[in-house]
Amino acid sequence: MADLKIDIASVFSGKKAFTDAAKSTIGLNNQVKTLAKSYLGLFTVQRLARSGFNAAKAFAADDKAARVLTQSLDNLGLAFADPSVKNFIADLEKQFGVLDDQLRPAFQRLLTTTGDVYKSQELLRTALDLSAASGADVVSVAGDLSKAFVGQTRSLAKYGIGLTQAELKAMSFEEVQARINDLFGGQAQISVDSYSGSMDRLTVAAANAQETIGKGLVDALSTLGGGGQGGLDNIITKIDTAANAIAALVSGTAKAFKLLDTVLNLQFTRIPGIFAKPGTKASITPAVASELNKAAAEKAAKKNRDALLKTTKEQTKAIKEQTALQKAGTLFDIQQTSIIAALKGEVSAEERKRLELQLAILTGNTSEASKLAGELAKSQGLSQQLAAYLASLPDAKNPFTAWKSYLDMIEAQVRRISNPTVAPVMSMASGYGVTGQQYSLPQATTMTSAAGVDFTVNVNAGSIIAQESLQDVLRDTLLDASISAKFAAIFRQGGSFGA
Amino acid sequence: MPVELKGADKLRKALKEFEPDLAKKTTKEMSAALKPITNRARGYMPSNTSMLSGWTSATSSENTVKYRVFPKYDQAEAKRGVKYSTRPSKPNKRGFVSLARIVNTSAGGAIYETAGRLNPSGQPSQASTRGKFSDYIDTSNKVNKSLNPNAGKQFINRANATGELVNARPRQQGQAGRATRKMTGRAIFRAFAEDQGKVTAAVVKAIGSSAIEFKAKTKVK
Numbered sequence: 092m093a094d095l096k097i098d099i100a101s102v103f104s105g106k107k108a109f110t111d112a113a114k115s116t117i118g119l120n121n122q123v124k125t126l127a128k129s130y131l132g133l134f135t136v137q138r139l140a141r142s143g144f145n146a147a148k149a150f151a152a153d154d155k156a157a158r159v160l161t162q163s164l165d166n167l168g169l170a171f172a173d174p175s176v177k178n179f180i181a182d183l184e185k186q187f188g189v190l191d192d193q194l195r196p197a198f199q200r201l202l203t204t205t206g207d208v209y210k211s212q213e214l215l216r217t218a219l220d221l222s223a224a225s226g227a228d229v230v231s232v233a234g235d236l237s238k239a240f241v242g243q244t245r246s247l248a249k250y251g252i253g254l255t256q257a258e259l260k261a262m263s264f265e266e267v268q269a270r271i272n273d274l275f276g277g278q279a280q281i282s283v284d285s286y287s288g289s290m291d292r293l294t295v296a297a298a299n300a301q302e303t304i305g306k307g308l309v310d311a312l313s314t315l316g317g318g319g320q321g322g323l324d325n326i327i328t329k330i331d332t333a334a335n336a337i338a339a340l341v342s343g344t345a346k347a348f349k350l351l352d353t354v355l356n357l358q359f360t361r362i363p364g365i366f367a368k369p370g371t372k373a374s375i376t377p378a379v380a381s382e383l384n385k386a387a388a389e390k391a392a393k394k395n396r397d398a399l400l401k402t403t404k405e406q407t408k409a410i411k412e413q414t415a416l417q418k419a420g421t422l423f424d425i426q427q428t429s430i431i432a433a434l435k436g437e438v439s440a441e442e443r444k445r446l447e448l449q450l451a452i453l454t455g456n457t458s459e460a461s462k463l464a465g466e467l468a469k470s471q472g473l474s475q476q477l478a479a480y481l482a483s484l485p486d487a488k489n490p491f492t493a494w495k496s497y498l499d500m501i502e503a504q505v506r507r508i509s510n511p512t513v514a515p516v517m518s519m520a521s522g523y524g525v526t527g528q529q530y531s532l533p534q535a536t537t538m539t540s541a542a543g544v545d546f547t548v549n550v551n552a553g554s555i556i557a558q559e560s561l562q563d564v565l566r567d568t569l570l571d572a573s574i575s576a577k578f579a580a581i582f583r584q585g586g587s588f589g590a
Numbered sequence: 591m592p593v594e595l596k597g598a599d600k601l602r603k604a605l606k607e608f609e610p611d612l613a614k615k616t617t618k619e620m621s622a623a624l625k626p627i628t629n630r631a632r633g634y635m636p637s638n639t640s641m642l643s644g645w646t647s648a649t650s651s652e653n654t655v656k657y658r659v660f661p662k663y664d665q666a667e668a669k670r671g672v673k674y675s676t677r678p679s680k681p682n683k684r685g686f687v688s689l690a691r692i693v694n695t696s697a698g699g700a701i702y703e704t705a706g707r708l709n710p711s712g713q714p715s716q717a718s719t720r721g722k723f724s725d726y727i728d729t730s731n732k733v734n735k736s737l738n739p740n741a742g743k744q745f746i747n748r749a750n751a752t753g754e755l756v757n758a759r760p761r762q763q764g765q766a767g768r769a770t771r772k773m774t775g776r777a778i779f780r781a782f783a784e785d786q787g788k789v790t791a792a793v794v795k796a797i798g799s800s801a802i803e804f805k806a807k808t809k810v811k
Binding site (some may be wrong): 096378382 | 592593594595596598599604624678681685687688689691692693695700703704758775778782784788789790793794797801803804808811
């Protein structure tokens, strides 16, 4: 079917054409290689190239280690010591037959831990002795020493220095180092003086020679690649393929090698996309490309800064935590002891819970701590509720309030008994009794009224001897009352109260 | 020929990587330019009843024959097949990548789009290819094998009745080379021709403005 589409905008990628060209070139290259191998006997050349390649690799590794150490010194503000450190390592290498490939990392570990060049040199010598005595490589020993320097002495026990873990912990690092020096001092020198040490020194010399050759080769490659860092980068990234070209350069006396150089080196460099960078036809405009590069570089720099900041924060956090732990450790025993002592005493239930909670927090028993905290909070809550309830209660009544009336009543009874009053005459109006002078009779006198009603009159009128006397008294009293306008008489006469 | 924008693919990749918001904005602007023309092209798809009935209804033997039958036309399907895309395509055999395009993907819609583009009066009948002095008969797909010798013509006439073929890129006066009929059609090409290049300008402008904006945003101060 026809491709029914309208392309509004398009761009030439050219990718396919370049890919095809690259494939064709690689195919041709392989064929040329095979041809060259077959007809020119390249096996010997390849071996030379391989050894040259190894030499270049050894030099590159050595150079990298040296640069890393230099950078470490620079970061620690000890850049001034770089030449002396290099000399120190070179001397050690020659003296003890230990490759600088090992000495540099070992020294770097010590340096980053101690931050002191002199101390690191001293420790490296100790590490060499310990390494010679124990058989462990110097990098591992230096790592263990650097750990011990910051207090992690556990790893030193394996070297058999005759100290228990407790002793190691109790001793300062200087004491431990002195002990190691006492036990193993001079072991490195003795080792060098042995046959094995001599062999090591020979190995070192050979390795150094390899590195020197490698340096020469790398320089040559750099020159071939156009000179400078860019030329070297081009060659290093394709070093495996370029090994053949190196071989041709090294053995450039033979015509066959010259031919090989032509085939393998010059022709390759003419192929874009393999040795040289691809053309910029399909790339974006230079202005945009440069902006992109700048943005990418800025992004990478920001990433590095962030990573560094993150590392610093983590280290600060770790130091803080360690300090807090140390501080807590000193408090732990005292507090725990006091809490246990308090728990053994007589304390209330709530106080006991508080103490148990404190103990759980100290011992890091989180589950128990949370449980106790909950109970304590609950207990506190209940106490508060009870206090509130009591506060809201009304005032309690005085239970003796009623006693007063009761006692008054008793008093009245007693008074009544002790001072008996004249009982009202039932036939008379209620409330009317004999007033005035009181007469008392020895006994109650029962009398009968005119209407035939019997009544008893108790008169406290002193001593009355005869009935007539009583009648006189009554009469006089009644007359006196009438004359005095007592209300009893008025009532009887007027039926109302008068003044 | 589409407008070639050098570095536009790299720009879009860079936008996606460094300024995703701007990339989305660019896509949105391009879509806004492409959408009206796509809608117009969809509107040019005729109804089923206006086409020949035999082309719109299924035949009884459709499910039993071993070959692929001639595709039917369905207006809804044809409309759905008219789309636009702002996603960069794979490079074609000449290495060009399409950044924005309008497509007609349905089979029936494509037939309606292009019917009569090559043979305005329909393909010649197979019988007409018979030699005067031989029994040779053309069996290729270049001839009309129908028993109706005018089948092709009738088909195209009906299509033309609903919409004329429009060449979106007519041969200009003094233009070198052969004229192309690849840009002739009844739906998307017609809509594109009627647009008179406005959509192209809008898409180019969207990409160009995003390039300027991107450059300003990523400028290291």
